[in-house]
Amino acid sequence: MIKRFLYFLILPLYLFAVDATFVVDKKEDSFPILAIEDSSPQTTDMSQNFSQMLVEDMKVVSLFSVDKSYALAEFDATSPAPVHKETQYLLRYRLVNDGAGGVKADVKLLQDGNTFFIKSYVLKQSEMLVFLSHAVAYDINAKLGGSPIDWIKRKVLFVRLTSPRHSEIVASDYTLSYQRVILKGGMYGFAKWANREQTDFYYTSLSDFKPTIYKMNLVGGNKQKIISSDGMAVCSDVSDDAKRLLLTLAPNGQPDIYLYETVSDNKTRITDYSGIDVNGQFMGDGSIAFVSNRFGYPNIFSTRLNSSAVTQLVYQGKSNSSLSSYKNFLVYKARENSAGYGGNAFNLHLLSLNSGSIKRLTASGENDFPRFSPDGEAILYIKQEGSRSSIGVIRFGVDKNFAFPLKIGRIQSIDW
Numbered sequence: 250m251i252k253r254f255l256y257f258l259i260l261p262l263y264l265f266a267v268d269a270t271f272v273v274d275k276k277e278d279s280f281p282i283l284a285i286e287d288s289s290p291q292t293t294d295m296s297q298n299f300s301q302m303l304v305e306d307m308k309v310v311s312l313f314s315v316d317k318s319y320a321l322a323e324f325d326a327t328s329p330a331p332v333h334k335e336t337q338y339l340l341r342y343r344l345v346n347d348g349a350g351g352v353k354a355d356v357k358l359l360q361d362g363n364t365f366f367i368k369s370y371v372l373k374q375s376e377m378l379v380f381l382s383h384a385v386a387y388d389i390n391a392k393l394g395g396s397p398i399d400w401i402k403r404k405v406l407f408v409r410l411t412s413p414r415h416s417e418i419v420a421s422d423y424t425l426s427y428q429r430v431i432l433k434g435g436m437y438g439f440a441k442w443a444n445r446e447q448t449d450f451y452y453t454s455l456s457d458f459k460p461t462i463y464k465m466n467l468v469g470g471n472k473q474k475i476i477s478s479d480g481m482a483v484c485s486d487v488s489d490d491a492k493r494l495l496l497t498l499a500p501n502g503q504p505d506i507y508l509y510e511t512v513s514d515n516k517t518r519i520t521d522y523s524g525i526d527v528n529g530q531f532m533g534d535g536s537i538a539f540v541s542n543r544f545g546y547p548n549i550f551s552t553r554l555n556s557s558a559v560t561q562l563v564y565q566g567k568s569n570s571s572l573s574s575y576k577n578f579l580v581y582k583a584r585e586n587s588a589g590y591g592g593n594a595f596n597l598h599l600l601s602l603n604s605g606s607i608k609r610l611t612a613s614g615e616n617d618f619p620r621f622s623p624d625g626e627a628i629l630y631i632k633q634e635g636s637r638s639s640i641g642v643i644r645f646g647v648d649k650n651f652a653f654p655l656k657i658g659r660i661q662s663i664d665w
Contacts, residue, residue, distance in 0.1 A: 283313035284333035288324035288343040288355075295352075295378065296344045302379050303340060305424065306386035311647040312395050313338060324355065327362040337361060340389070350375060356385050358392075366392050379426040396646025400622035400665065404447050405629065405640075406440045408661040416661065418452055420467065423629065423665065424653045425640055431467065439483045439662050444491040445623055450664075451475065451484040451494070462496065476516070480504065485528045486574075495519075495529035495537065506539050508554065519552060520559075532602070533576030538562060540570055549581055563600065565607060571617055575625035577602040580610065582617055597630060597643075610643055611650070618663045629665050 285303050289296040300319050307315045320330035324343045329336055339359040347353050351373045358366040366389060372381045383401045390398050401423065409417045411433075418432040418440045435456035443449035443464055454461045460482035465472040476482060480499030487494055494509040496516070506519040506529040519537060520526040529539040536551045541559075543550065547570040549563040563569050566583025573580050579600040597610040597619050610616075614634030621628055628643040632652060639652040 280312065280314040281337040282316055282335065283307055283338040283340060284316040284318070284320070284329060284336040286320050286322040286330055286333065286339060286341045288322055288341050290343070290345065292321065295375065299342065299344060299378060299382060302382035302426065303342070303385065305653075306382050306401070307340065307389075309401065309642070309644070309651055310386050310390045310395060310398065311644065311649055312390065312393055324357070327359070338365075340385075342385075346375070347371075352378065352381065354381060354385075358389055377427055379422050379424065383422060396644070397624060397626050398644075399624050400627050400629075403622070403665050405663065405665045406442055406450055407663040408438055408440050408452075410659040410661055414455075418450075423640065423642060425655060431470075432465070439485070441484045441487060441664050443487060445489070451487070453483055476509065481527075483527070486530045488531055493531075495531065497527045497529065506537065517554070519554065521557070528570075528572060530572060530574040530579075532574050532579075534602070538572060538574055538579055540572065549579065562602070565598065566596075568595070571619060573619045573621045573628070575621040578621075578625065580619040580621065580628055582619065597628070611641070616641065618660070620664055622665060629663065631660060631663060 285300050287296050287300055297319060304315055304317050307313055316333060316336060318332050320332050322330045322341060324341055329339050333339065337360065341357050341359065343355040345353045351371065352375045354370040356368055356370065357364055368388060370381055370384060372378065387398055387401050405421045405423050407419055409419055411417055414436050416437045417430050418437050419428050419430050421428045435454060438453045438455060440450055440452040443451055447467065449464055449466050451462055451464050454463055457477065459477040459479055461477040462475040462482050462484050463472045464475055478498040478500050480502055481497055481504045483497040485495050485497055492511050494511060496507045496509050497504050498507050503523060503525065505521060505526050508517045508519055522541065522543065525542045527540050529537050532538055536553045538549060538551045540547050541550050547568050548561065549569050549572055551560050551562050552558060562579065563581060566585055568584040569581050571582045579602065580597055581600065582595050583598055585594050585596055594613055595615040595617060596612065597616045599608045599610055614632050617631050619628050619630045626646055630641045632639045632641045637654060639654045642651045
């Protein structure tokens, strides 16, 4: 029974395709046109690639209609390159290698020939160039008063299955343009950031005698054993102050939700059910949401600490096996079976616990592993549609859904 249920939780997705694309729910006809120009003293693959990175990030900013054409221009020129003569905004950059493996960048935004924004950046590692692009997009969005995009600068943590009984834990940006393998050589699963600063993370090792949760430092690589359990050991959520964890443990064969205090190392059993309770999530009202098979299929329920009462939260769809929470909102996956969705589809839905209202966030394909950004402004998820799989980002502030096609093997879990 456990194996059947875990199939829905850890089913790997086959991911392929290449260049980043985006899907827009609203037309951009009324947006001002933005063009991007390279002013680097030497035109290199890096400087040209940076132009494409900025194109993708400025699409996500969603304040412009972005011209994709690449062009060279003097950094201090007030007029655009000939190919961009119809644009109202110019985003111009100058990249210079610092000779020590890093990059210095000068960036300016011009509006009708006048400098509207200018800033210099220093990047110590040139291979992380995409994060410089994200920082530029963040700063311009803030300058123009756009909807918050703090999440754009965060690292994404995912587990990639590489072969039977082998996987890797990888840190990346939200487009997966940058990837750094943190851990390899064993079987790992369910990586989760341990704090808002993203200095440490939790993961499950399946190479030990029992499934074991470790905490690892991202920079130094130091690791600390947290807890082991027969059958299953997963850290599914971390409190905002990083002092409490929600764990799924199965010391007696059936998985239940436990609260773990990181300061005292005390653990408290929250659920006690003869079936399956997994994937606990902290909610804003002090309760905990989780997945259970109490009705014979995965569904979403809630409970409170020191209470045996359990409340059903979701009444729509079947196989609701993944969820994420932010304050009084839940995003969850539901199987929908109707001609309106082109047959069997797994779509994401947003549930307001205050009003009870539900909004469908996706419309086709299989959408899984939803994760709220720490500020609740966006959702990261995996989309598989036919033979194409992508990282999806839903932005609530601008009501847009972006997709970045992937070619990275198979993903087991994702977090940001």
